[in-house]
Amino acid sequence: MEELPVPHNIKISNITCDSFKISWEMDSKSKDRITHYFIDLNKKENKNSNKFKHKDVPTKLVAKAVPLPMTVRGHWFLSPRTEYTVAVQTASKQVDGDYVVSEWSEIIEFCTADYSKVHLTQLLEKAEVIAGRMLKFSVFYRNQHKEYFDYVREHHGNAMQPSVKDNSGSHGSPISGKLEGIFFSCSTEFNTGKPPQDSPYGRYRFEIAAEKLFNPNTNLYFGDFYCMYTAYHYVILVIAPVGSPGDEFCKQRLPQLNSKDNKFLTCTEEDGVLVYHHAQDVILEVIYTDPVDLSLGTVAEITGHQLMSLSTANAKKDPSCKTCNISVGR
Secondary structure (H helix, E strand, O other): OOOOOOEEEEEEEEOOOOHHHHHHEEEOHHHHHEEEEEEEEEEHHHHOOOOOOOOOOOOOOOOOOOOOOOOEEEEOOOOOOOOOEEEEEEEEOOOOOEEEEOEEEEEEEOOOOOHHHHHHHHHHHHHHHOOOOEEEEEEEEEEEEOOOHHHHHOOOOOOOEEOOOOOEEOOOOOOOOOOOOEEEEOOOOHHHHOOOOOOOOEEEEEEEEHHHHOOOOOOEEEEEEEEEOOOOOOEEEEEOOOOOOOHHHHHHHEEOOOOOOOOOEEEEEEEEEEEEEEEOOOOOEEEOOOOOEEEEEEEOOOOEEEHHHHHHHHEEEOOOOOOOOOOOOO
């Protein structure tokens, strides 16, 4: 009996955060005997483990021979933004239920995509459930060390510059490692209505009137929803001046929120004055995508403590939390 054709020239296409299409070429000899495909997929860091290289060992996925390209979805719990290796065999099921298989193909590497707007909308809907009631606020603020503000004055002409967002939050977030912006907070203490005096990010605080950053000339986007093995949750929002590079980036990748009517951060007009509210039951991290001049606000030392344990720098999301995870990877 002739050997089954070995797949070659493997092509991966239509990659999403939790699916892909795979196709390959085969010699026509014995092609009509193929009843199944065996597909072996591994995360790239584990590519030397669990490899089934013996002809008589079944592999991780046995799929009926369907016309190519074949869509792979739901067969594995694929994670977004993750590198994988894949190899393929052709197989022929025998009368006794055993398989005759070809040699393995070459190993191909590919990377899954970020969350799409559809997935982010699922996260958004989960975040809305726990956002809580809205509290009034009037300033955005940013805590840093004194050296940071000295550097801004000396080297950047007094303007804080956007920097690339770190990898904190959801692993599939399309803004991590890509979106440039400046982090601000707007949370207030329930009893005073003012920003808290403690901070995880430094003893000096820049405060700026809310309308300087968030107004009818800006767009608001939902960026992420996550927790760090804690009871409280974080929501990342992006404020981008209309038509700016940050706005164009977000428009393609993130769900846009109605600035006047959403569960997290609102800007409404009352008697000709802009009024601002933030959600009480989530911690908002607001990214502003343009430079901000220090002259637009004030810098002063806080009287509270520097609580490093609350820092979210490169923080990993809890993959087991049912409140802030969706069913497509982590």
